[in-house]
Amino acid sequence: MEITIIRKQENIIHFLAEGLDVAFANALRRTMLTRLPAMAIDEVLVLENTSVMYDEMLAHRMGLIPLVTDLESYNLPEECDCEGKGCSLCQCTLTLEKQAGDEEEMVYSRDLSSQDPKIVPALGEIPLVKLAPKQRLIFEAYARLGKGVENAKFQPVSTVSYKYVPIIEVNKDKCNQCGDCVKVCPKNILLVEGDTIATQNTLDCSLCEACVEVCEPGAITIDSKKNSFLFKVESTGALTPEVIVEKSAEIFKERIRLALDYANSI
């Protein structure tokens, strides 16, 4: 398998993977979604909550905050020496204490203070609840590592998608330069250039085939490359996209090894 990085933004990575089939590509995608651990708040101890929001709803909102995860210094609770009871190696405590003054006040995720300076909300601007004057909120939250199979809040990615690599071909002999395909393409891939139809940003093509349908002489063909996939990995901020791809590949390899061992033992 060969990987070429096409575009990288802060939390999103686009890459081209070659030499793999659909089953493999999808297994990699699902590993990123469900098998890669990330931190999330799992238990909340509400000491005081006089806000208009129920404790349960507040706890639910806390759980959804992506936390910057340090995979090296934390264990999965089920693999920890404490046998899942919760210790400093598998749990991190975050606290929040806030009282509104004479004005109403919004509580944001950045108001959470963490016991471990590395485990902090990845996004500080998430509104949690609005407090009316004098209302008070005190709670303790316990974050731990978990996997997407257990609960989607542990997913380090918001979306992982892949698509086929498009190949757009215009047959010059058949084309009559009517320009219909240029108008109909939702991604602005096609353009008139001199007396032919040229293509640009072909990787953005969604393979919708609208251009094929509208082309009366049948000059356009849309095809996809065999065994190549364009991946898009969008992180929630818990882990960087590079780490997500790297770690998932490791986990995936290990799972394949386990499956092979099992198959060989029968």
Place this chain on the structure above:
Amino acid sequence: MIIPVRCFTCGKVVADKYDQFKREIRQGEDPATVLDNLGLNRYCCRRMLLAHIDIIDSFMAFATIPQTEGT
């Protein structure tokens, strides 16, 4: 009640973008451009902000103010 933290469908965090969205819409910007600039490209995430109605302020009108000592 209050803007959901994440998109129901894909799980992208949308709550932190709501304040800016509301502000720019109030200034008369086109919602489509604002959403594009916020990086909400999928329609699942876009509807989260577009279809949201904040009602926490109405709830707060009935808020009970906690008794503090000495009052």
